[in-house]
Amino acid sequence: MTATPTPRVTIKDVAARAGVSKGAVSLAFNRKPGLSEATRERIFRAARELGWAPSSTARTLAGSRVDVVGLAVCRPARLLGLEPFYMEFVSGVESVLVERSCSLLLRLVRGQDEEVRLLESWWRGRQIGGSILVDFRADDPRPAAAGRLGLPAVAVGHPSLTGGLTSVWTDDATAVTEAVRYLAALGHRRIARVGGAAALGHTSIRTAAFDEAVRALEPPARAWQTATDFSGDAGARATRSLLAAAPPERPTAIVYDNDIMAVAGLSVAAEMGLRVPADVSLLAWDDSQLCRLTHPTLSAMSHDVHGFGADVARTLFGVISGEGPGSHPVPTPVLTPRGSTAPPKA
Amino acid sequence: MTATPTPRVTIKDVAARAGVSKGAVSLAFNRKPGLSEATRERIFRAARELGWAPSSTARTLAGSRVDVVGLAVCRPARLLGLEPFYMEFVSGVESVLVERSCSLLLRLVRGQDEEVRLLESWWRGRQIGGSILVDFRADDPRPAAAGRLGLPAVAVGHPSLTGGLTSVWTDDATAVTEAVRYLAALGHRRIARVGGAAALGHTSIRTAAFDEAVRALEPPARAWQTATDFSGDAGARATRSLLAAAPPERPTAIVYDNDIMAVAGLSVAAEMGLRVPADVSLLAWDDSQLCRLTHPTLSAMSHDVHGFGADVARTLFGVISGEGPGSHPVPTPVLTPRGSTAPPKA
DNA sequence: AATAGAGACTTTACCGGTTCAGTAGGGGGT
DNA sequence: ACCCCCTACTGAACCGGTAAAGTCTCTATT
Structure with missing residues (x-):
């Protein structure tokens, strides 16, 4: 990429216009001591008039901050x-x-x-x-x-x-626990989770927390977990396989690790003729606008x-x-x- | 942001190690003529051994490309x-x-x-x-x-x-025309479009093309158009107002300017008890994975x-x-x- | 044999800032 | 009147490259 012959205004121009050295301009623009208020003011005025701002490239090279x-x-x-x-x-x-x-x-x-x-x-x-x-x-x-x-x-x-x-x-662990408790409180005893990519650390954390939370339920509950790649397709596949079983072997609630998969799950339920939430409850994660655009709207673990x-x-x-x-x-x-x-x- | 005392390796180090001047190193790395193959090779080897790559900051400052x-x-x-x-x-x-x-x-x-x-x-x-x-x-x-x-x-x-x-x-105009013709070919004569932000140029182009395309239909068709801000909420509102009318005044097909709004429209139709596509057809734009995750899946004008x-x-x-x-x-x-x-x- | 020209590098002057060792000028203390 | 110190500023080196001009060595030409 070549430069264009734009007349660049540099620190030198500002210094000349303010009648000081470029060192002084540098001091002024870095709010360092050693300049009188009057000079400082003059420098800023000159810079304003010329429309100058320090070149971050030059600054970087000269060894100060990298912005x-x-x-x-x-x-x-x-x-x-x-x-x-x-x-x-x-x-x-x-x-x-x-x-x-x-x-x-x-x-x-x-x-x-x-x-x-x-x-x-x-x-x-x-x-x-x-x-x-x-x-x-x-x-x-x-x-x-x-x-x-x-x-x-x-x-x-x-x-x-x-x-x-x-x-x-x-705190994903706490959030997962809350999700499980909420579903349990609604009366769910067969709860599944469609997790994210297994290789990601936070997925493992959620997986462990989910296990833990389900185990702590009283009366005991049945749990399922799968890992995916976070894609809607994977979410759909996972949901399909979960919902394919006959009722006693089929979860009544599914928690998803993001909202895309939850949306996909919702559509799979519809496609399989199951009503949400009557036949199966769905809970999304990473609440985005998407969760409010579906029918029914998606319950979610939301954060800012x-x-x-x-x-x-x-x-x-x-x-x-x-x-x-x-x-x-x-x-x-x-x-x-x-x-x-x-x-x-x- | 302050620099850390990392021992930086610069062009000088490479030059020294290859036994040449830094100018030569510069020539080598910019594939410019004027160096023997042997020297060039020596320089690259030295650079490789030291793990050096030219600093793009310095390059930029020196007035060549900005990458x-x-x-x-x-x-x-x-x-x-x-x-x-x-x-x-x-x-x-x-x-x-x-x-x-x-x-x-x-x-x-x-x-x-x-x-x-x-x-x-x-x-x-x-x-x-x-x-x-x-x-x-x-x-x-x-x-x-x-x-x-x-x-x-x-x-x-x-x-x-x-x-x-x-x-x-x-070519949005052609695409809009194709969308309208497709819906018309299916038999639709009451077609609406939920457009994007009115201020955007491509929205105007689509709006004009839509008008044009509908006008060209034989037998004549009825058309509606609204502008939104591209958000799902706006898409939902627009859809709700379109579908609120009684059948003769209600469109049988709606085209959306992106897929988020189409998803929202789908959910509004469900919420209003209308079947898609039996009661109303929906056509999305900017086909993303989202369009395959809904139920029914969304037809779309898709591009790469x-x-x-x-x-x-x-x-x-x-x-x-x-x-x-x-x-x-x-x-x-x-x-x-x-x-x-x-x-x-x- | 003298001269030109090409090839292979080196030297040097920037690029636009920062930084630091000076230095001029003014005020206070003795 | 002299010394010292402080404040306010200047000048030059430097950051890590690029590019144009300069140097040196060889070969080809006349």
């Missing part, structure tokens, strides 16, 4: 497009970045190794000042890589998964994904400015009952 | 998250950027003025080498801004909207959004490397009939 935050996402593109989660998360992140005139460098990667290489090259090339890490797996290589590089990073995921990195997480993204970004700025590792829980998803859950019909 | 592409999106975050379109589009763009080791700088903005300011600051600060422009409106200020700045840009939208910029577009994004990115590289303005149509969306369209019941 770009990296986000590598490793999921097949088609899935990504569908999951309302990501875009909303990104918009939350953005909302905080904008306040600090930072930008988001986004990259879709195909695997964790690629992601590690990317982070390394971003960081070593000073392209980013820090990074957000999502979708943790067991034995994730990223915390070690971040540590080795000294890359400021925030991990989105439970501390048990994020290898000592500063983490921001929702936008706010979540914002929290993550804020936390990252903390890490960048030197805060030690920490663990930041965000509010647990709350149960939002709608039309898809009800007591099982006798 | 970042900008994309500012102006839509409310909640909507964005829902529209499968964007993430899929972005993933298509990425797929081409990755091949050329470029990155995507993404920013959500709240208005066109903000976007113009952003583009200006990105470009003047040499943060981007070019930009993708989406969501054109009437009298859009962006083509003029891009022209004034000399910013290489590709406009996603019909040439009539994009003010002389190189454009990549789908991922490929569209890739085309846009490729075109942008063309513009960046100096190609003059051009107009690049991509394949027209094709009708994909599924379960939500059928002849109206007598």
Whole structure:
């Protein structure tokens, strides 16, 4: 990409116009001491008149801050497009970045190794000042890589998964437990869960919590769990196989790990001639607008994904400015009952 | 954001290890003539051994290419998250950027003025080498801004909207016409369209084409059109009001401008006790996985959004490397009939 | 034998900032 | 009147590359 002969205005022009050296302009724009109020004012006026803003490229090269935050996402593109989660998360992140005139460098990667290489090259090339890490797996290589590089990073995921990195997480275990208790309280004793990708850490956490929660029920209940790839198709397949059994062997309630799968489940139930919620109750996760667009509307474990993204970004700025590792829980998803859950019909 | 005392390896280290000057290293890495094959090889080996890659920041500052592409999106975050379109589009763009080791700088903005300011600051600060422009409106200020700045840009939208910029577009008019003819061929004579945001250029194009297509029908048909904000809620409201009328005044087929609204419409029909497609046919746009997850499945005007994004990115590289303005149509969306369209019941 | 020209590098001057060691000028203390 | 210190600012080096001009060595030409 070649440059165009646009007459660039640089710090030198501003300095000349204000009648000072470029060092002075730099001091002014970085709010550092050593300038009189009058000079400072003059410099800002000159900059305003010329429409100048410091070049972040030059700043970066000169060794100060890097005002770009990296986000590598490793999921097949088609899935990504569908999951309302990501875009909303990104918009939350953005909302905080904008306040600090930072930008988001986004990259879709195909695997964790690629992601590690990317982070390394971003960081070593000073392209980013820090990074957000999502979708943790067991034995994730990223915390070690971040540590080795000294890359400021925030991990989105439970501390048990994020290898000592500063983490921001929702308490999935508690949420799963709440979901199970809610369904049990409605009278359900045959409860299934259509989980997300088995390789993801938070899926394991939810799986364990679900088992635990069902085991704790009194009177005892029957449980089913499957893993999927989060896609609607997988959700549909899982639902079909769950609902294919005759009534005593068929769950009366199904919990899904995202809302796409729940939507798919709803349609499978309809296709099989089962009424929701009379014959089977459905409970979605990651409540997005989608859950209110179906008929019946979907009950969901909902949380504020936008706010979540914002929290993550804020936390990252903390890490960048030197805060030690920490663990930041965000509010647990709350149960939002709608039309898809009800007591099982006798 | 402060730098960490990571021992950076720079071009100097590579030069020293290969026993040449840094100029030589630069020549080698930019595949420029003037080096013997042996030296070139030695340099690459040294770089590989040290794990060095040129710093894109320094490169940018030195005045050569900027390997970042900008994309500012102006839509409310909640909507964005829902529209499968964007993430899929972005993933298509990425797929081409990755091949050329470029990155995507993404920013959500709240208005066109903000976007113009952003583009200006990105470009003047040499943060981007070019930009993708989406969501054109009437009298859009962006083509003029891009022209004034000399910013290489590709406009996603019909040439009539994009003010002389190189454009990549789908032929919405033809697609709308095809949709109308298809419904008419099924026997529908009362056809409604739930359009997108009225301010967007492609919405006007579709609106005009719809009018035109309906007028051309023989025997004559009755038509309705509304504008929305693309949200599911708006789609639901529009559908409700369309279906509230008694049969002779009620459309027997509805076309939606995206799939979210079609899903919402489907649920409204169910809620009102109308059968799809027996009582009313529904046709979605921007076919995503969502359309196959409902019951009945949604017929849709589908196109390859991922490929569209890739085309846009490729075109942008063309513009960046100096190609003059051009107009690049991509394949027209094709009708994909599924379960939500059928002849109206007598 | 002198000269030109090409090939293979090296040197050097930027790019647009930051940073830090100076330095000029003014006020206070003795 | 002299020294010292503080404030306010300047100048130059540097960040990690690129690019244009310069140097040196060889070979081909006249």
